[in-house]
Amino acid sequence: MSTRIAFLKGHGTENDFVIVPDPEDALDLPPAAVAALCDRRAGLGGDGLLHVVRSAAHPEARGMAAEAEWFMDYRNGDGSVAEMCGNGVRVFARYLQRAGHAAEGDLAVATRGGVKRVHIAKNGDVTVGMGRALLPEGDVEVSVGERDWPARNVNMGNPHAVAFVADLAHAGDLYAPPSHAPADAYPDGVNVEFVVDRGPRHVAMRVHERGSGETRSCGTGACAVAVATARRDGLDPAATGTPATYTVDVPGGTLVITERPDGEIEMTGPAVIVAEGEFDSAWLEGVLA
Secondary structure, X not given: OOOEEEEEEEEEOOEEEEEEEOOOOOOOOOHHHHHHHHOOOOOOOOOEEEEEEEHHHOOOOHHXXXXXXXXXXXXXXXXXXXXXXXXXXXXXHHXXXXXXXXXXXEEEEEEOOEEEEEEEOOOOOEEEEOOOOEOOOOOEEEEEOOEEEEEEEEEOOOEEEEEEOOOHHHHOOOOOXXXXXXXXXXXOOOEEXXXXXXXXXXXXXXXXXXXXXXXXXXXXXXXXXXXXXXXXXXXXXXXXXXXXXXXXXXXXXXXXXXXXXXXXXXXXXXXXXXXXEEEEHHHHHHXXX
């Protein structure tokens, strides 16, 4: 017998997600099911899926339940599991607010990248404490076609390679993952950001997200870009004691990233719920058959 399963659609700077509320972790969502739901022609369409589960009900999040009631079980558009998604956390928080599970002000969200602190502002913007950036040592290079660039290796709970380029068009169509070297620098794949300057502490970027292709925005990528740009500019808040704030333009809008002297990185931007509805479990079972 088929059942109706609730879903919502939301986006943060046009990085869009299928949202599936499942407080008790009762739904089976294997990779093929997630990929089908995120399919833009035959499914609901999204860069990824936000599976909304109570932390106490999910085996990967039970250890965080005392700090955060809700767990963002995030999946990439191809169904693969990801550690974190910055835009996804903002949309996740907006969903919790809409559903009456959170209000304006502060809340905590459990992710595979740890517990994230979130603030929902009155003006609608959502700020997420993204944790600290790790800057692994070693030279990295990325390439597209005949072009290659040195890149900064930045880890925001997930891996990034940040390359400064003369023109964002040089990144190509970004349908396929850009190549990187050395091959063992990113054993689980990498998100690659291409960056140009727009003005003082103001940059623009394009990104290829592993498992999703080019997306309209990437929150952890914008944080990685801000950190890499600050270091390129000779700024290290831990050394100066002064926060460094960068405006990062993405194809889907604008994010503001601040790195504090204690190393914590905060990302502020919009989060919008655009639709809600139901899909038939029989459809999904048919796709997976």
